[in-house]
Amino acid sequence: MTNSQILAVNNLTKTFKSGDHSLTVLNNVTFSIEKGLTCAIVGPSGSGKTTLLGLCAGLDKPSSGNVVLNGQEISSYSESQLSKIRNEQIGFVFQSFQLIPTLTALENVMVPIELRGVPYHEVESRALTLLTNVGLGERTHHYPNQLSGGEQQRVGIARAFIHKPAVLFADEPTGNLDGETGSQIEHLLFELNRDQGTTLIIVTHDRDLAAKCDRVIEMKNGHVISDEMSFNRQPDTAAAELLS
Numbered sequence: 380m381t382n383s384q385i386l387a388v389n390n391l392t393k394t395f396k397s398g399d400h401s402l403t404v405l406n407n408v409t410f411s412i413e414k415g416l417t418c419a420i421v422g423p424s425g426s427g428k429t430t431l432l433g434l435c436a437g438l439d440k441p442s443s444g445n446v447v448l449n450g451q452e453i454s455s456y457s458e459s460q461l462s463k464i465r466n467e468q469i470g471f472v473f474q475s476f477q478l479i480p481t482l483t484a485l486e487n488v489m490v491p492i493e494l495r496g497v498p499y500h501e502v503e504s505r506a507l508t509l510l511t512n513v514g515l516g517e518r519t520h521h522y523p524n525q526l527s528g529g530e531q532q533r534v535g536i537a538r539a540f541i542h543k544p545a546v547l548f549a550d551e552p553t554g555n556l557d558g559e560t561g562s563q564i565e566h567l568l569f570e571l572n573r574d575q576g577t578t579l580i581i582v583t584h585d586r587d588l589a590a591k592c593d594r595v596i597e598m599k600n601g602h603v604i605s606d607e608m609s610f611n612r613q614p615d616t617a618a619a620e621l622l623s
Contacts, residue, residue: 403601418595421583448468481522484522484523485507489502491541510534547572547577551583552564552583
């Protein structure tokens, strides 16, 4: 792994066993991703892309092979070590939002770095800035059930960026949203990626979303079948307007 790489996946295999049977979901997958890039992982259901995302994020361990995240070989880490890595270096955006229903938008965003013992006023200030940046400056004290799906996902994005992660993993981040709202969420992800220099890795079925990324890795039956780079993405003016 070079200094310019944020993620290296080496001969990664994941096999699940059920009784006398075994299912290989990932088979000897190898690739690396440079710092600051946006990368989409695409493929049909059952191709292994979500399993791959979980392994890269330290949510699961491979059957063989390893994952090196920001210079650390995390596949051999204990759960406490992985928890520390996730809290300090990784952000997540989920299709189902996964907000805490009893907390306000502001409190949901604050959770990741409150756990680190950062002074409250500093956490609150950073959370307020992020919520304003994603267009929710007037909704900070609303609870998740008082927010639309798009607003909840914006809270999720603000929460994912609160600790300035080295890598942001997004699993179908627009899957539960209508087309217009989904487009706004895409704009925000790319804009915050550029503003903070965070590497963005997205699992998606949406080929239009994938085409906006610097790189597209396509999977089928647990294998990488194509890996294409593109540096033709233009500045996202819609996002700039949202964040201005």
